[in-house]
Amino acid sequence: MNEQMLAVMQRRGELLASIAAQREQVAQIGTRWQAPLALADQGLAVVRFLRSRPVLVASVVALFVIRRRGVVGLMKSGWRMWKGYRFLTALAERLSSRN
DSSP: OHHHHHHHHHHHHHHHHHHHHHHHHHHHHHHHHHHHHHHHHHHHHHHHHHHHOHHHHHHHHHHHHHHHHHHHHHHHHHHHHHHHHHHHHHHHHHHHHHO
């Protein structure tokens, strides 16, 4: 029985040493992933902030569009879209009246 108990105690010591080594490995992996996960967490916080404020996002996008094209550029684009819409609806009417 003493030999059996000695073998069990020896195996327990080996397992505890293995567990300690694995803990160190997990701690090293955790420190390597700490910065990327913190960055991802900040990104999620930004996404949540923007999703909760759609008016703010729309106004910022509108400012970027206006700044890029200017008011005249936006008016030209709107006019072209209106003309294109009218052309396509007239074309669709002509094609549907033929059938």
